[in-house]
Amino acid sequence: MNVSTRQLQAFLAVARLQSVTRAAEQVHLSQAGLSLLLREMETQLGLRLFDRTTRSVTLTEGGRQLVPVAERMLREWSDIAGRLDKLSVDVARSLTVAATPLVCSSVMPVVLGNLQASQPGIRVQVRDVDRSQIEALVLSGEVDMALGIQFKAGSGMRRQRLLSLPLVCVSPREWPVAGGAPRRLQRSRVSWSDLAEVPLIGLPVGNPIQQLIDLRLREMGRANEARTTFNHLHSVVAMVEAGYGAAVMPAFVQGACSRYAVHVSVMTDPEVPLDFYALSRKGTHTTEAARTFLAAFTAQLREYPQLQH
Template sequence: MNLSLRQLEAFVAIARWRNLTRAADQIHITQAGLSLMLRDMETQLDCRLFERTTRSVSLTEGGARLLPLAERTLRDFREVSGQLGKLTAEAARTVSVAATPLVAADVLPQVCGELANSHPQLRVVVKDVDRRQIQPLVDSGEVDLGLGILFRPSPTTVRERLLRLPLVCVGARGSLQPLLGARGTLSWAALRKVRLLALPPGNAIQQIVDAQLAPAAPAEDRPTFANLHTVIAMAEAGLGVAVLPAFVRGTCERHAVDVHRIGPPAVSIEFFSIARRGSVLTPAAAPLLAALKARLARFA
């Protein structure tokens, strides 16, 4: 049996009007098409639904039993259809992102605030997670976008480079001044002479920093921290200097630290958004990425 909603709609219209012509007009079909639809229903159900004469149409016992079910089915479908439409509209206005705690706490709030003013209908859902969790969340579809640096190419995701951000040196207020050259530049050679606050050796940022500081070997006893907020706080306390991506500038504004570019050579790190390959991003994603790119450009 393969009754369609259209057939149920035709059946209910005939039952309501008791007239094929009026019923056909209501559901915008020819009378011949309506009669054909009704015959197909009766064939599938193996039951006459109406008694028809040249002047009237009336429900049979079987038709009378079917009518409340048909009306309820159509009513339920319209209700669910309306709810799904609202869900679809809400989904189009929502974008979910995963980012590391520092980006989530010190970059995205300003971006979300700007969007609240420029696109008040949009909703941004932020998950602050460890960097290693970002790609799995994107792959599973739990979030629309992953945001961060140094994402490797993957067959399951598509990368979009938003910006190149320089590495900067962070030190306690006034501590970087003695390291500056005659033109106010801060060289990598100068950083080889000071105590460096480091990220773990396996961290991709730290590996880039250590490569620039070579041939000086990384000190085995240098302070090492997993969290960028901790590194910045330790630098503020005068326990050393740190080399970090420029997006930490927003965080550093709340600490008694100086931030200075390094170079030559100037070393940059790429900031990406990643999305699941083959997925269609919601319309809310484009304004978010544009606002994020504008925010990051202030640190470049």
């Protein structure tokens, strides 16, 4: 049996009005179309539902017994449809995002604050995870998207470039050592050669951002030197503030750096672009929440130092 809601609505209209003509008007069908629906329904049920004469349409015993069943089925379907509509709206306005701790601590707080103020109906859940976990989380559907730098698009993944940002040099405002801070690091833009003989603090050598930085440092003969490293952005910046050295980092750390007594300068000669990507699973639909969030996230990235070329 494969009775449709349309057939049930037509059946109940005829049962209530006892007229095919008036029922057809109510359900917005022609009389012929309504009669066809009822005949198909009777065939599917193996049951005659109406006794028809030229003047009247009356329910058979089987038809009378079907009325409360049909009414209950339509009520239940209406309830289910309402819940599905609500679920669809909830899904469209909800988002789960994965990002590395570096991104979560420096960019996400501002983005989520802006969204809460401008789009309070959008609900974003953020998971700060190790970079090695991101692809599996996206492919499994545990998160809707991931955000980060220098992502590669693996099988089944969709990669969307958001923006390219430069590297910056983070240096202490005051060096607690003889001679003070090198003046060349206090400018808004500094070259890689300005880092000569400046002690550097970095991220772990396995970090993709640090690997990109080391490519430039290698040209200066500094890629393999012993240096202090930390896993987390705030640890690096705090050590810079304390005067233990300078650090080369992505431009989006500027927001986090504002809480420390440090100076931020854009690295030039050459500028090294860092591509910022959003990763999602191929074949998935981009929801309203995802579009709104990405717009807010990209807008925040534009607030940081930008490439000049």
